[in-house]
Amino acid sequence: MIPTYTVNQFRDSFISAKTKKQPFDDEVLETVKKILEDIRTRGDKALQEYTEKFDGYSGDNWEVTKEERKAAWKEVSSEVIESLERAAANINSFHSKQLQQSRMMEMTDDIISGQLFRPIERAGIYVPGGKACYPSTVLMNAIPASLAGVQEIVMVTPVRGGDSIPAVLSVAADIAGVDTIYKIGGSQAIVALAYGTGKIPSVDKIVGPGNAYVAAAKSLVFGDVGIDMIAGPSEVAIIADETATPSFVAADLIAQAEHDEKARSFLFTTSKKLIDETLVELKKQCGELPRKDIAEASLTNEGAIVLVDSVEEAFELVNALAPEHLEIQVENALQHLSKVKNAGSVFIGHYTPEAVGDYFAGPNHVLPTVGTARFSSGLSVDDFVKKTTYVYYSEKALRKAAPYVETLAAKEELDGHARAVKVRLEP
Template identity: 55%
Template sequence: MKILKVSEQVSIKRSIESGTTEQVAIVKGILQEIRTRGDEALREYTERFDRVNLSSFSVTEGEIETAYQKVNEGFVSIVREAAENIRSFHEKQLRPSWMTTEENGTILGQKITALDSVGVYVPGGTAAYPSSVLMNVIPAKVAGVKRIVMVSPPDSEGDLPPAVLVAAKEAGVEEIYKVGGAQAIAALAYGTESIASVDKITGPGNIFVALAKREVFGDVDIDMIAGPSEIAILADETARADEIAADLLSQAEHDPRACSVLVTPSMRLAEEVAQEVEKQLAVLPRKEIAARSIADYGAIYVAADIVEAVETVNQLAPEHLEVMTENAMELLGQIRHAGAIFIGRYSSEPVGDYFAGPNHVLPTNGTARFSSPLNVDDFQKKSSVIVYSQKALRENAAKIAEFARMEGLEAHARAVEIRLENDNK
C-alpha cells in the first residue's frame, strides 16, 4: 500500500461512471420500450437479461413464507433487532409541521407531507443485500409513505434471495416485484400494467441502473447516483495497525474501484499498516477484488501533525470516516465533511453498515461536502403555508406592487391592488 506525504495530491475521487455511448443508448432504448409497451417489454427484457420467463412479476405470500423456512431463526432475530435500531434512529429525525401568527393576523408556516409512493431497488446477482432493504424502506416507513414498492432481479429459477424477502417482510413492504436492471427503473418511473408508477426511486444498482435513474430523474425523484464505496481512517500512534488494516480491507473487498485511505501523523503507524494490509490481504476470500482496489485507489497519507491530518480528512470528504485517535471525541467538532463518522476503535464501519441504526446509504466521491445520508427528509416534501390578513395586505400592497413593476410584471401588481380597490368600494 503506497505511503504518501499530505503535501502530495490527496483525493478519493474517481471518474464518474457516466456510461459509454453504447450503454446510454441501451438504457434509453429500454426506458422507451417499457414506457410504450409496458409488461410485454418488461417480460422480454427479464427473459433476455435474467434468463427466466415469468408469468407474473409479483412475489406471493407463499414465496415469502418459503423464504422464512430457508433462513435460520437466528438471522430473523438479527434482522428484527437491526430493524428496530434503524427505526429508532430515524424516528428522531421526524420534524413537525409548524405555523406562526404575526401581530397583524398573518399566518405563515410549513406543512410537511410524506410522499405518496416510493420504489426501492435492491441489487441481485451473486450476493443478497437484506441490509439495503432495511436502510431504504424503514426511513420511508417512518416518514409516513403509504405505498412502498420493492424491485429486485430474479435468479434463473425466478426467485429472489430468501434473506432479501425476509428483510422486506420485516420492514413492512407489501408490494414486491421480480424485475431488475434499467427495465425495473423504467417500470417504477412510468408504470406498466402490473406495476404502478411511484414518485421517488431509491437504492443502488449497476451502471445500467445508475444510468436509468439519471434518465428518469425529473419524471420522478431519485436518492442519488452512488459511486463505489470508500473509507478514510484518521488515526494516530495510539491506534492498532491490524485493526486499521482490517477496516481498510472491509471497503476494498466491495469493488475494484472502492477507495480505502489512512490519514495519520505517524510514519511508524503508516508503515505498520502497509505491512498489515499485505498480510491480511493474502488470506482474504475476495483478495483479487480487494488487491485491485488497494493497488489502484488505496493510499496512506502521512501528515505533519493531527491538525493537518484533520484538514486532509475534510478535504477528502469521505463516505465513511473512522476516527481512531487519543481523545477521538474531541476531534468531532473539527470534522466538517463526512457521510458517517465512526468514533473510537470499537466503532468499526460494519457496525454502521448493518446494525447501529444510522443509514448506510451515504454520499460518495467527495459529495459529502454538500450531501447527507439517506434520511426521513428524503421521503417527505415541504409546502409553504401563507395566510395573509387584510391588515397585512394594506400595509404591504404598495411595496409588493412596486417590486412587481420593477420586474416588469404589471399583472402581478394589479392582482394585489385590485383587492384594496374592491375593499374601498
C-alpha cells in the first residue's frame, strides 16, 4: 500500500527539482500539439473526429439544447438539487466578498489616478468528465464568473458514454449561471474554446481543472487566451500528531486518492502509532470502496507517509511541497495556521475534512497543484476581472513632473518621450 519515507528520502523524491512532478509529459504535449494544429486548420470536422475517437460521441451538434437542459431537472432527485443549491449559496457568499469596486487612488485638483475593474466578456469553463462526474466543479468554476459579471459563460465537458452529459451537470450549470454547454472534452475542447471552430465560439479566458491533456492544451493556448492555471492531479498533505484519529486520516488520504491514479496523498506525522493504525485503516477502508483500484494505485505509486520529529518539521516539508490542500489534524490546530506559507487551501482541525471544502464550505476547490501554490492562488472572482489603470494630469501637474520625466527619458535615450512633455509646456 502507501510507502513510508524518511524526511530526507521524501525531500529527494518529491521536493528536489530533479524529481518534481510535471502536470504532463513530452508525449502528451506532442499529441496535443497535433490536435491543436488540426483543429485550427480543419475546425469542426477535426473536433468531431477527436470527440468520436476519445469520447465515443460521433455527432456534430455539441450544444446541450434548452429542452435538454429543462428536461435534466426532472432526472435529478430533490436531495441532489437541494444539496447543490445549498453548496451554491455558500460558494456564492464566500466569493461575493472577493468583489472589488473600481477605485480612485488619488484625487486632487491636478491629478487623478485609479483602477477600473471590468469583467472578462466571455469565459470558458472546463468541467472534467473522464473518470468521474463533477457537478461541484461546475459551481466552483461558474459562480465566481457570474459574480464578476462575465457576459457569457460557456461550459465544456465530455460525454461519459452514450451521447449526452449527466443531467446533474446541466442542473448545476443552471444554478451557477452557465449560458451555454457543449459536450466536448479533453484538449480538443480547450483548443476549440481558444480559437473557435465555427460551431464553438471562442472565449477570452479558459478556467477549470482537467487531466494531462487538458493541462497541456491550456499551456499551449495561453497567450492567445487567458488561463487560470496549469493544474496537475489532485493532492492532499495531512499534518497529524498523536491526537489525530487514524480512521479520519485514512479516509482523507483515500478521498484524494480516489480521484485519479496520479493523485497524490501525503501524511506527515510525529506519531509512529498513528502511522501503524492508519495503515490498517487504509487497507480496511480501501476494501470498501467502489473506486478501490484507482485509490490503491494512487496511494501505492504516488502517496507517502513520513515520520517527522516535530510539527514544525512537518510544516517545513509542507511549505517546500506547496500542496493543493493541507489538512492540519493536530492539537490546537488553529494556532498553527500562521505557519502555513505555501498551500492552495487549508483545512483546520479534526472535523474539517477536505471533502467539506470540495463540495460545500464556500472556498474554491480549483486550486494550484504540483508546487505552484508557491506563486499562485486558487480560482476566485479576480480570475474573471481585468484591472485597467487610469491617470489624469492638469497642465500644472505636468509642469511639476516635467523635469523628472525629461531626465529619465534622456537617460533612456528616448527623445520622443521627452518631447511629448516639452511640446505641451512650450510658451
